Structures are given as C-alpha cells and as structure tokens.
Amino acid sequence: MQDGVSIDIRDYSLWYGKFQALLGVSAQIKRGIITSLIGPSGCGKTTLLRSFNRINERYGNVTTQGHITILGKNILDSDVSVAALRKRVGMVFQRPNPLPISIYENVVFGMKSHLPQAERPRAVLDQAVESALREVSLWDALKDGLDRRATELTLEQQQKLCIARLLPLKPDIILMDEPCSALDASGIERIEELITELKRTFTIVMVTHNMAQARRASDECIFMLMGEIIEHTPTLDMFMNPQNSKTAAYIEGRYG
Amino acid sequence: MSSANPFIPSSYELNKEKRARRAKWSTLTVTVALLIPVALILTLIALKAWPALSWDYLTGDVSRSGAAGGIWGPLMGTFYLTLLCLAIVAPIGILAGVYIHEYAPDNAFTRAIMIAVTSLAGVPSIVHALFGLGAFVATLGMPKGLLTAAMTLSVMTLPVIITSTREALSSVPKNFREACWNLGASRWQTIRTIVLPNSFGGILTGVILVIARAAGETAPIMFMGAVMWLRIAPAGPERLMPYGLNDEFMALSNHLNLISKDIPGMPEQMKFGSALVLLTLILFINGLASLVRLRLRRRKRW
Known part of the structure; x- marks a missing residue:
C-alpha cells in the first residue's frame, strides 16, 4: 500500500439481499485530508461510507466482495474484530445521536467499552473528557454541567459531542454521514470549522448532499452514480474542470 | 505493508x-x-x-351433577356469553379509544377519563360482580341472566379494549394523517379510511384478550345467573341456542369451579376434561386471531 493512503478500496461490491448497491468500486482515500462522497440519492455513497467500519452488517442480509484495506489489513477478513475496527474508525451520524445519559458518560462511553477498569481511573477519564470537549470547543460552555443529560443540549452541541466522544479512543479515521443536515446555518459553519481543525489529526470521509459544502469543506471529492465511482479528483478540479460529462451535469445541478 | x-x-x-x-x-x-x-x-x-374425551362428552348433557355425561350446556353458555360480551364491549371500547386518541384535547377532563380507565382495569373481578348485581339487578331491576352477566363482563373488560385501541392508533404514523388532512379529508374520513384499517391488528389484540378473559372468568358470572344445572332441549334449534337473553345459564368456568370443589367423589377426568375444553377453546380463538394479525402485519410496508 502506498504511503499516505488511509483507506484502499479494491473491487468492492455490496448486496442488500439480491440488490447490488455497489458494483466493484475501487478508490484510495488519502490520509489527513477531508474526502467528500457526493452523488444523487441512492448512488451508494452512504453504503460505501458505512462499509468502512462495517456498521452495515447489523442489517443481516448484507453480503460483500472485494477488499477494503485500512492500516494494512483487509477489514473484511474474518479475523478482524469489529469492535477493534470501530475503535480506529469512528462514525458521526446524520442526526445527532447522543446517548440519553450525562455528557460526561457520553464522552467516556467508548473508553469504558474498550479499556478494563484498571486502565481507566477517574483521573484518566476526567482528563479525556476535558481534552475531547476542548478539541470540539465545548469545554467552556459545558464544563460546569457535565452531569446534565446530553439530550438536553442544542442540536449543534449534540453533534459536537458526538464527534467528541470518538476522540478518547484515538481513532485514525472519522466517518461522517451528512453531519450538518440537521443543523442551522451557524451550526453548519461551526461544525465545518471543527472538521477542518480535526483533519490535522484524522482522516475524514464525509457524505454530503450539499454541493456547496463539498466544495467549501473538502480536499478531494468522489462522485458516485448508480453504485459506481465515476470520478475521484481534488475538489477544485472536480468543480472547475470535471472529466466526466455525468459529473459535470450533476455539479451544474442538471439532475440530482 | x-x-x-x-x-x-x-x-x-x-x-x-x-x-x-x-x-x-x-x-x-x-x-x-x-x-x-x-x-x-x-x-x-x-x-x-x-x-x-369423546364426541359424546362435548355434545352430551350434564348428568349426575357433572359426574357423568357431557358438557354441552356449559359449552354453549360460555360461547354465547363471550359473543354477547364482545358485541357490547367492542363497539363501546373501540369508539371510546378513538375519541380519547384522535379527538380528546389534553386537558384535565381527558386525564380524569384515563385515570378512570386505568382504575377500572385494577378492580378485582369479584368487585365487578358485586357492581353488576347492584347496578343492573338491584337498581335497574333487570333479571339475572345471560345479558346482565355479559354486561358485567363488558364493564370488566372495557379498559382492555380502550387501552389496546389507543396503542394501535398511536402506531399509525403521523405523516399519514398529515397527508390525509392535506388532501382535504376530514378528521373522521382520515380515521375511517386510513387510521382504523391500519390499526386493525392492534385492536384485534385487545379483542383477543377480552375473549380470553370473558370465557375464563368465574367470579363475575356466578352472582349473575350462572347455575349448576339446567335442562337443555334434546334436539332442534333450541339445542344450539339453549338460553334466552334473560335466562339463567350454565358456563364452563362456573361448571369447572362447582364440580371441582362442591361435588364429592367427582371423577378426575370429568374435572380435567372441562378444564381442557375451556383451555382449548381459548387457545383456539387466540390462535385464530394471531393468524389474522400476522397476515395483516405482512401487508404493512412501513
């Protein structure tokens, strides 16, 4: 695997029952940048995103073929523990989904499921909560009410918290499935700022319906259509000089 | 690598x-x-x-206080009692459930009704029996018999139907209602064409529970005209409809209760026989309704 590649996808196909949602796609997603998956509804972008930490499998009737290599290992192999995989590859969902427990407990939830009690004394947890919340710039607003229920926060704060709770596990990759679609304009702006901050440390893959957001917030774009990858180029190239006529038509908003 | x-x-x-x-x-x-x-x-x-067990046991008359013969009289009594109870309680309970879920504003009055329904569900069946006796027989002057017994059972099972109707209605997604209103449908039209047909399965669950309770209860009916023994016509239509609305009647649950504790030297197979028939009857009805519910659910696509 080349250096600088974070996710290496080779001839990857996925079926929901008999319906083939991904038709042998290949791509290399680079480390330390933001890659957007764009394309019309039903093109398979969310399915591809969800494959990167195998969260699709819960639905039972999913079958796959091909390779997705992360950290030098095909994550579809049978000796991969999905719990260990999801520790390294975290996910942020479309609607903020903080757990209905305290803010503090939300942030340490991942540590509690991955580390034995002896390795997470109170001081370690406290420290992890503070640095995670600082990183998403929630610390100053929330530090005096860490035992409040997380579901009482505003949607923007909830979504930031959902990002923050991945951080104590030190993931390599953060997947985001339309992370801003439930937020208002100012919330979107601050989440995008946060994502840009985070790419120094993490590889970020984001699904978005919002062309303007893909253009503003990402470094590379992957355009998908009917379960195939049509084009994968730096964002600016894709918007200024699309290679494929279907890409051009989509970006111009002629279908969508 | x-x-x-x-x-x-x-x-x-x-x-x-x-x-x-x-x-x-x-x-x-x-x-x-x-x-x-x-x-x-x-x-x-x-x-x-x-x-x-035999065909003669099912269709034979009770004789020697239940020690011999069959259980035809009690079987018919339980059948008509349950049917009558359903005929009374299902329309009342379903309409009340529809009002409470679809129309009632969230105010003190509605909450009072709901508290009443919940309390009704907690009343022991023997108290319902005394209520039936006091209200229908002593106050309204109705005779003890099939109808007043069914009315007593109806009061007892009303909360079951109301509660399951409400739950069934609330499982119909709100956006169907909005779509209906948006196309100019009245509230009633929405309920009749979309909400009720799609909550049928849940309402049916309530009906099943009512059947099981009505057929199985002894306390409410033993003060209300259920008796040990009656002469049943040996043939003709009266063999199939042995009791009038105001007549005293026999019922399986009461029959089982009496032969098990009041008659000395009762052969064991006679007691267990009527227990088995009662149980099978209830399980059969439950099974039938579950089947209907399963079919309805398979049609749903949301």
Whole structure:
C-alpha cells in the first residue's frame, strides 16, 4: 500500500439481499485530508461510507466482495474484530445521536467499552473528557454541567459531542454521514470549522448532499452514480474542470 | 505493508464478548424456561382429561351433577356469553379509544377519563360482580341472566379494549394523517379510511384478550345467573341456542369451579376434561386471531 493512503478500496461490491448497491468500486482515500462522497440519492455513497467500519452488517442480509484495506489489513477478513475496527474508525451520524445519559458518560462511553477498569481511573477519564470537549470547543460552555443529560443540549452541541466522544479512543479515521443536515446555518459553519481543525489529526470521509459544502469543506471529492465511482479528483478540479460529462451535469445541478 | 492484524481484540474486549455471549444464553434460557410451566400444565391436563374425551362428552348433557355425561350446556353458555360480551364491549371500547386518541384535547377532563380507565382495569373481578348485581339487578331491576352477566363482563373488560385501541392508533404514523388532512379529508374520513384499517391488528389484540378473559372468568358470572344445572332441549334449534337473553345459564368456568370443589367423589377426568375444553377453546380463538394479525402485519410496508 502506498504511503499516505488511509483507506484502499479494491473491487468492492455490496448486496442488500439480491440488490447490488455497489458494483466493484475501487478508490484510495488519502490520509489527513477531508474526502467528500457526493452523488444523487441512492448512488451508494452512504453504503460505501458505512462499509468502512462495517456498521452495515447489523442489517443481516448484507453480503460483500472485494477488499477494503485500512492500516494494512483487509477489514473484511474474518479475523478482524469489529469492535477493534470501530475503535480506529469512528462514525458521526446524520442526526445527532447522543446517548440519553450525562455528557460526561457520553464522552467516556467508548473508553469504558474498550479499556478494563484498571486502565481507566477517574483521573484518566476526567482528563479525556476535558481534552475531547476542548478539541470540539465545548469545554467552556459545558464544563460546569457535565452531569446534565446530553439530550438536553442544542442540536449543534449534540453533534459536537458526538464527534467528541470518538476522540478518547484515538481513532485514525472519522466517518461522517451528512453531519450538518440537521443543523442551522451557524451550526453548519461551526461544525465545518471543527472538521477542518480535526483533519490535522484524522482522516475524514464525509457524505454530503450539499454541493456547496463539498466544495467549501473538502480536499478531494468522489462522485458516485448508480453504485459506481465515476470520478475521484481534488475538489477544485472536480468543480472547475470535471472529466466526466455525468459529473459535470450533476455539479451544474442538471439532475440530482 | 505489514501483515500484522491491527484489529485484534484486546483481552478485555475478548472478555466482553464472553460476557455478551453469556447474556445472550441466559436470556435464551429464561425464555425457554418460561415455556416449561406452559408445557407442563398442558400435558398434565391433557393426560388427565384423556379418558373423558369423546364426541359424546362435548355434545352430551350434564348428568349426575357433572359426574357423568357431557358438557354441552356449559359449552354453549360460555360461547354465547363471550359473543354477547364482545358485541357490547367492542363497539363501546373501540369508539371510546378513538375519541380519547384522535379527538380528546389534553386537558384535565381527558386525564380524569384515563385515570378512570386505568382504575377500572385494577378492580378485582369479584368487585365487578358485586357492581353488576347492584347496578343492573338491584337498581335497574333487570333479571339475572345471560345479558346482565355479559354486561358485567363488558364493564370488566372495557379498559382492555380502550387501552389496546389507543396503542394501535398511536402506531399509525403521523405523516399519514398529515397527508390525509392535506388532501382535504376530514378528521373522521382520515380515521375511517386510513387510521382504523391500519390499526386493525392492534385492536384485534385487545379483542383477543377480552375473549380470553370473558370465557375464563368465574367470579363475575356466578352472582349473575350462572347455575349448576339446567335442562337443555334434546334436539332442534333450541339445542344450539339453549338460553334466552334473560335466562339463567350454565358456563364452563362456573361448571369447572362447582364440580371441582362442591361435588364429592367427582371423577378426575370429568374435572380435567372441562378444564381442557375451556383451555382449548381459548387457545383456539387466540390462535385464530394471531393468524389474522400476522397476515395483516405482512401487508404493512412501513
């Protein structure tokens, strides 16, 4: 695997029952940048995103073929523990989904499921909560009410918290499935700022319906259509000089 | 490219998987254990009832206080009692459930109604029996008999129907209602064409529970005209409809109660025989309704 590649996808196909949602796609997603998956509804972008930490499998009737290599290992192999995989590859969902427990407990939830009690004394947890919340710039607003229920926060704060709770596990990759679609304009702006901050440390893959957001917030774009990858180029190239006529038509908003 | 696996579970995570498996097995064990008493009860009753069972037992008259003959009279009594109870309680309960869920504003009055319904559900059946006696017989001057017994059972089972109707209605997604209103449908039109047909399965669950309770209860009917023995016409239409609305009647639950405790020297197979018939009747109705519900649910696509 080349250096600088974070996710290496080779001839990857996925079926929901008999319906083939991904038709042998290949791509290399680079480390330390933001890659957007764009394309019309039903093109398979969310399915591809969800494959990167195998969260699709819960639905039972999913079958796959091909390779997705992360950290030098095909994550579809049978000796991969999905719990260990999801520790390294975290996910942020479309609607903020903080757990209905305290803010503090939300942030340490991942540590509690991955580390034995002896390795997470109170001081370690406290420290992890503070640095995670600082990183998403929630610390100053929330530090005096860490035992409040997380579901009482505003949607923007909830979504930031959902990002923050991945951080104590030190993931390599953060997947985001339309992370801003439930937020208002100012919330979107601050989440995008946060994502840009985070790419120094993490590889970020984001699904978005919002062309303007893909253009503003990402470094590379992957355009998908009917379960195939049509084009994968730096964002600016894709918007200024699309290679494929279907890409051009989509970006111009002629279908969508 | 290294061949080492970066996604090996830590020993803590392996431990956790072990605990997860244990949790799965213990929930499974408890669920299976639940079946054991059911299976034991059914087998025991079926074995002990076996010598008594025959077509003649089902269709024969009760004789020698239940020590001989069959159970035709009580069987018919339970059938008509349950049917009558359903005919009274289903329309009232479903309409009340529709009002409470679809129309009633959230105010003190509605909450008072709901508290009343919940309290009604908690009243012991013997108290319902006394209520029926006081209200229908003593105050309204109605005769003890099939109708007043069914009315008493209806009061008792009303909360079941109301509650299950409400739950069934609330399982119909709100956006169907909005779509209807948006196309100019009135509230009633929406309820009649979309909401009710799609909550039929849930409402049916309530009806099943009512059947099971109405057929099984003894206390409310034993003050209300259920008797030990009546002469049943040997043939003709009166064999199939032995009781008038105001007549006293026999019923399986009451029959079982009396022959089990009041008649000395009762052969065991006669007691277990009527227990088995009552049980089978209820299980059969439940099974039938579950089948209907399953078919309806398969049609749903949301």
